[in-house]
Amino acid sequence: MLEVTxxxxxxxxxxxxxxxxFEARAGEVAVLLGRNGAGKSTTLKSLIGLVxxxxxxxxxxxxxxxxxxxxxxxxxxxGYVPEDRRIFTDLTVxxxxxxxxxxxREGAPSWTPQRLYELFPNLGRLxxxxxxxxxxxxxxxxxxxxxxxGNPRAILLDEPSEGLAPLIVEQMAxxxxxxxxxxxxxxxxxxxxxxxxxxxxxxxxxxxGHVRRSGRMDEIxxxxxxx
Numbered sequence: 019m020l021e022v023t024x025x026x027x028x029x030x031x032x033x034x035x036x037x038x039x040f041e042a043r044a045g046e047v048a049v050l051l052g053r054n055g056a057g058k059s060t061t062l063k064s065l066i067g068l069v070x071x072x073x074x075x076x077x078x079x080x081x082x083x084x085x086x087x088x089x090x091x092x093x094x095x096x097g098y099v100p101e102d103r104r105i106f107t108d109l110t111v112x113x114x115x116x117x118x119x120x121x122x123r124e125g126a127p128s129w130t131p132q133r134l135y136e137l138f139p140n141l142g143r144l145x146x147x148x149x150x151x152x153x154x155x156x157x158x159x160x161x162x163x164x165x166x167x168g169n170p171r172a173i174l175l176d177e178p179s180e181g182l183a184p185l186i187v188e189q190m191a192x193x194x195x196x197x198x199x200x201x202x203x204x205x206x207x208x209x210x211x212x213x214x215x216x217x218x219x220x221x222x223x224x225x226x227g228h229v230r231r232s233g234r235m236d237e238i239x240x241x242x243x244x245x
Contacts, residue, residue: 019044019172019203020065020096025074027064034060035227038074042172042220047194047204049214051238052224058207059101061224062174065205066098067091079125079171095123097170101177103157105164107150111141114149114160118167126171127200134163137196155186162193172203179213191216211239 025038034057042048050058063069065076067088076084083091092098106114115131122128135142138159149157158178165173178194179187187210194217197204208214214221214235221238223231231238 019079020048020205021075021077022061022065023075025061025064025076026072027060027069028072029060029069033072033227035064035071038224038227038229040222040229040232042203042205044203045198045201046219047198047206047217048220048222049218049235050205050207050222050224051209051211051214052207053209056224057227058209058224059176060227062098062176062205062207065091065174066096092168095126095169095171097165097168097173099161099165099173099175099178101180103154103161105149105152105157105160108148110146110148111152111160112145114164115167118164120168123169123171126169127166127197127202128169129166131167134166137166137193138163155182155189158182158186158190159193166197170202172205173197175204175206177207177209179208179210187213215239 020042023039025035027035038061050061052058060069064071067086071084075082078094078096106117112131115134140156141159141163144152144156178190182190191213194204218235221235222229223238
């Protein structure tokens with residue numbers, strides 16, 4: 019579903035990514051593991067077009083997308099959930115979901131507000147609550163739910179467990195497991211090894227913009243601890 023080869027990216031003269039190569043297969047959860055500053059967020063931004071790669075190729079569902087604009091990549095069915103939870107704080111939960119609505123997409127799960135309220139029961143109880151009155155965990159759930167309203171074939175999650183209470187982290191892990199059962203491809207960035215272990219099939223350890231190790235999640239744990 020997602021295949022990256024030779025990816026290089028920079029901010030000005032500072033090169034951040036160096037010849038990254040990895041993949042996320044259809045219906046699996048892959049994780050980019052690394053400490054703060056390793057280049058994980060820049061990688062996701064390069065995939066969705068917010069950072070223009072200097073070199074390399076990004077293929078989504080077999081199509082090169084590295085020269086496309088973010089809205090064009092989104093229309094192909096790649097969803098993106100940023101780390102900073104960019105909800106519309108002056109809109110209600112229900113209104114935020116409507117903002118993300120797109121038509122059903124062939125080869126992707128089809129989501130409605132009611133299905134999302136079943137996936138995120140907290141949101142179902144808060145349909146009329148304004149975004150600014152929600153907790154950090156509730157805002158994170160809403161950001162993911164709004165992205166799912168676009169019926170993506172794959173979704174990029176940037177640090178979904180960051181800053182959340184342990185109980186909410188466990189709920190988030192169950193949500194990602196459910197998305198996998200729905201057939202959605204998930205690529206996430208994480209530094210929380212416990213969280214990654216619960217959800218990921220495949221892992222890539224990123225250090226200073228390089229992929230240092232890759233393999234099954236259960237093979238990678240010791241390598242990540244050493245980074």
